[in-house]
Amino acid sequence: MNPLLSRLQPYPFERLRKLFEGVTPNPAYRPISLGIGEPKHATPRFIQEALAGDLATGLSGYPPTAGSPALREACAGWLRRRYGVTVDPASQVLPVLGSREALFALAQAVVDPAQPGATVVCPNPFYQIYEGAALLAGAATFYVASDPARNFAPRWDQVPGEVWARTQLVYVCSPGNPTGAVMPLDEWKLLFELSDRHGFVIASDECYSEIYFRDEPPLGGLEAAARLGRADFKNLVMLTSLSKRSNVPGMRSGFVAGDAAIMKALLLYRTYHGSAMSPVVQTASIAAWGDEAHVEDNRRQYREKFAAVTPILARVMDVALPDAAFYLWAGVPASWNSSDTGFARELLAQYNVTVLPGSYLARMSNGSNPGQGRVRMALVAETAECVEAAERMAQFIQSKS
Numbered sequence: 001m002n003p004l005l006s007r008l009q010p011y012p013f014e015r016l017r018k019l020f021e022g023v024t025p026n027p028a029y030r031p032i033s034l035g036i037g038e039p040k041h042a043t044p045r046f047i048q049e050a051l052a053g054d055l056a057t058g059l060s061g062y063p064p065t066a067g068s069p070a071l072r073e074a075c076a077g078w079l080r081r082r083y084g085v086t087v088d089p090a091s092q093v094l095p096v097l098g099s100r101e102a103l104f105a106l107a108q109a110v111v112d113p114a115q116p117g118a119t120v121v122c123p124n125p126f127y128q129i130y131e132g133a134a135l136l137a138g139a140a141t142f143y144v145a146s147d148p149a150r151n152f153a154p155r156w157d158q159v160p161g162e163v164w165a166r167t168q169l170v171y172v173c174s175p176g177n178p179t180g181a182v183m184p185l186d187e188w189k190l191l192f193e194l195s196d197r198h199g200f201v202i203a204s205d206e207c208y209s210e211i212y213f214r215d216e217p218p219l220g221g222l223e224a225a226a227r228l229g230r231a232d233f234k235n236l237v238m239l240t241s242l243s244k245r246s247n248v249p250g251m252r253s254g255f256v257a258g259d260a261a262i263m264k265a266l267l268l269y270r271t272y273h274g275s276a277m278s279p280v281v282q283t284a285s286i287a288a289w290g291d292e293a294h295v296e297d298n299r300r301q302y303r304e305k306f307a308a309v310t311p312i313l314a315r316v317m318d319v320a321l322p323d324a325a326f327y328l329w330a331g332v333p334a335s336w337n338s339s340d341t342g343f344a345r346e347l348l349a350q351y352n353v354t355v356l357p358g359s360y361l362a363r364m365s366n367g368s369n370p371g372q373g374r375v376r377m378a379l380v381a382e383t384a385e386c387v388e389a390a391e392r393m394a395q396f397i398q399s400k401s
Contacts, residue, residue, distance in 0.1 A: 002136075004135060004136050004138065005136075007135040007136075008132055008135060008136070009128070009131065009132075011128060012128065012356060012360040012361055013035070013036065013356075015360050016035060016344075016354075016356060016357070016360065019341055019344065019345055019357070020345065020348060023345060023348055023349050024349065025348050025349060025352040026349065026350055026351060026352050027352075029351055029352035029353075029392065030352065031352045031353075031354070032352065032353050032354070032381070032385055032388065032389040032392075033353075033354040033381075034353065034354060034355050034356075034377040034378050034379065034380075034381075034386070034389055035354040035355060035356045035378065036356075036378060036380075037177070037326065037327065037378040037380060038249055038378075038380060039243060039244055039247045039249055039326075039380055040247075040380045040381050040382070041247045041298055041301060041380075042247065043246070043247050043248050044246065044247070044288075044291075044294040046287060046291065046294075047246060047248060047251075047284050047287055047288050047294075048284075050283050050284040050286075050287035050288075051251070051280060051281070051283070051284035053283070054279065054280045054283040054284070055280060057279075058278065058279040058280035058282075058283060059278070059279070059280060061279070062276070063276040063277060063278060063279050063282070064276060065267060065270050065271045065275060065276045066094065066095075066267055067094065067095030067255075067276075067277055067282060068279070068282055069089065069090070070282075070286055071095050071277075071282045071285055071286055072089035072090065072093045072094075072095065072255075073089045074285070074286040074289040074290055075089070075093045075095065075255040075257065075289060076088075076089040076092075076093050076257070077289070077290070078289045078290075079093075079222065079257060081292075082209075082217075082220075083220045083222055083223035083226075084223065084226070085220075085222045085223055085225075085226045086231075087222070087233075087257050087258075088260065091260040091263060091264070092233070092257055092258060092259075092260050092263055093255055093256075093257045093263070094255060094256045094257070094263050094266060094267055094270075095253070095254070095255045095277050095282065095285070096239070096254050096255055096256055096270070096275065096277070097252040097253070097254075097275055097277060098241050098243060098249075098252040098253060098254050099205060099207045099239045099240060099241040099243075099254045100129050101252070101275060102239050102254065102256050102266070103127075103129050103130065103133060103171070103203065103205060103239060104129055104132065104133040104136075105133075105266060105269055105270055105273060105275065106133070106169070106201075106203055106237070106239075106256070106262075106266060107120060107133035107134055107136075107137040107139070107169055108133070108136070108137050108269055109262070109265045109266045109268070109269040110168060110169055110201045110262065110265065110266075111134070111137035111138065111139045111168050111169055112168065113137060113138025113139060115166070115168070116166070117140065117166035118137075118138065118139040118140065118166065118168050119139055119140045119141070119142050119163060119166045119167045119168065120133070120134035120137070120139045120140070120141055120142070120167070120168065120169045120170070120171065121141075121142045121143075121144060121159065121163070121167050121169070121170045121171070121200075122134070122141065122142075122143060122144070122170070122171040123143075123144050123146060123154040123171070123172070123173055123176065124143035124144055124145045124146065124154070124362050124363055124365055124370055124371075125146065125178055125179070125358060125361035125362035125370060125371040126143070126171070126173065126177075126361065126362070127171075127173060127177050127205065128361075130171040130173075131363075134169070139168065139169070141363075142159065142163050142167070143362075143363050143365040144156060144158070144159055145365055145366070145368075145370040146176075146179055146181070146370055150181075151179070151181045151323065152176065152179035152180075152181045152329060153176075153179075153181045153183065153187070156187060156190055156191055156194075157190060164194055164197070164198045164200070165198055167198060167200040168199075168200050168201065169200060169201050169202075169203060170191065170195075170200055170201070170202050170203065171203050171205060172191070172202060172203065172204045172205065172221065173205045174204065174205075174206065174218065174219075174220075174221070175206075175208040175209060175211075175212070175218050175322070175323055175324030175325040176208075176325065177205075177208065177325060177327065178325075178327045178329050178356075178358070178361055178371075178376040179322065179327075179329045180208075180322025180323050180324050180325040180327055180329065181322070181323055182212075182218040182219060182323040182324055183219065183224075184219065185219060185224055185227060185228070188219070188221065188224035188225070188228070189224075189228055192224075192225065192228060192230060192236075195234075195235050195236075196234075196235075199235070200235065201235050201236070201237070201259075201262060202221065202235060202236045202237070203237055203238075203239060204220065204221030204222075204236070204237070204238040204239065205239050206218075206220055206221065206238050206239065206240045207239070207240055207241040207243065207244055207245075207254070208244055208324055208325035208326070209240060209245075209324070210244070210245040210295050210298070210299060211244060211245075211298070211299055211302050211324055211325055211326050212299070212323065212324035213302075213303055213306060213321055213322070213323070213324065214323065218323065218324050220238060221236055221237075221238045221258075222236070222238050222257065222258060232259070233258040233259045234259055235259055235262070236258045236259055237256050237257065237258030237259060237262050237263070237266075238256070238257055238258055239254065239255075239256050240254055240255060241253065241254030242254060242285060242288050242289070244326070245288075245295055245298070246288045246294060246295065246298070247298060248284075248288065251281050251284060251285070252277075252281070253277065253281050253282075253284070253285045253288075301383070302326055302379070304383060305379050305382075305383045305386055306321060306328075306379060308383055308386070308387050309328070309379060309383075309386050309387055309389075309390045310328065312387070312390040312391060312394055313328065313330060313377075313390050313393060313394065315394065316333065316393070316394045316397040316398060316401075317330045317331055317332070317333060317393075317397065318330065318331030319331065326378060326379050326380055327376050327377060327378055327379070328376070328377040328379060329358070329374055329376055330374060330375055330376075330377060331373060331374050332373050332374060332375060333397050333400070333401070335397070335400045335401060336400075338372055338373035339373075340357035340358050340359050340371070340372060340373055340374055340375050341357045341359065343355075343357075343375060344356070344357050344375060346396075347393065347396055350396060351392040351393070351395070351396050352392075353389045353392050353393060353396075355375040355376065355377050355393075356375060356376045356377075356378075357371070357375055358371030358372065358373065358374035358375055358376060359371045359372045359373075361376060377389075
């Protein structure tokens with residue numbers, strides 16, 4: 001058995017199930033889950049039709065791991081329209097089976113575990129696949145705590161120089177999960193300078209980029225590089241997905257773009273891993289990447305939902321509208337003495353609402369867990385259901401005050 005498997009931590013939802021063992025939710029309330037970030041808005045009809053329309057011929061052959069030229073062109077076209085950046089579809093774009101698969105594969109392709117102290121740096125709290133990918137690649141992990149005073153952005157400037165010296169890969173999540181923070185250009189500039197100095201790869205996870213609440217869309221990693229005169233995207237890749245943008249998590253469709261040398265290594269790894277996208281899914285993906293009307297409508301729904309829910313919770317919790325993504329990252333009231341797990345367990349028992357303890361999304365670092373005392377709420381259901389959940393939570397908190 002691979003001994004590295006023993007280093008993996010239980011996934012947050014496994015821990016949540018154990019936390020809720022023995023809890024009987026109040027039967028007076030129907031269950032509402034804000035725990036899992038799974039999009040619930042309807043899949044656009046035209047994507048369904050594109051998927052079904054290719055079934056007659058799309059399943060008759062093995063697909064290439066590199067994807068079809070038409071899909072790579074569609075991805076490159078979207079990057080050009082969305083960020084104003086130009087990439088070579090043949091060498092700088094690679095379709096993948098959702099961003100999660102690619103985030104894992106990337107670490108296996110770029111990390112050299114034979115190098116002493118090989119390290120992967122990631123934000124804290126974080127999407128757990130970053131940690132798992134690093135550990136199974138044979139690397140150590142270094143966690144960069146988010147700073148509440150800076151809208152929960154990671155403090156890259158506080159990573160010690162000796163850590164950067166052995167770093168091979170940095171995971172950036174912007175907009176962030178769970179905080180919704182977007183990384184500004186000056187922080188990208190800092191990371192690029194550090195990458196030039198130490199040679200590490202930057203992986204920019206941007207799967208929430210199309211759900212935002214301000215007029216200006218979130219800055220992307222390739223966009224930041226282009227603005228700073230780094231048109232070759234050296235040691236930089238971005239990863240994105242249709243799951244949140246187009247409400248098709250079951251399609252498992254996304255792409256990676258950036259440094260051609262990294263793309264070549266990633267393609268080689270994924271060829272052996274057997275990670276080719278079905279031609280049927282490729283056809284539907286081309287249709288999805290080519291349309292923005294459904295994305296604008298999806299964003300409108302989230303904006304209306306957050307505008308309705310955030311004020312209700314802001315009266316009783318430390319919470320504010322995020323920059324982007326579909327999560328609220330809320331502080332647990334003082335009544336619970338920063339026990340995010342106790343808060344989540346009591347909330348389920350008394351009001352049948354599920355939230356995810358923030359400490360499950362982070363690791364102890366420098367003597368503290370930056371997720372402790374907060375909960376993540378995924379506002380993925382319809383507005384009425386999310387509002388009802390918020391009202392129950394407000395009643396729950398007020399009953400304890």
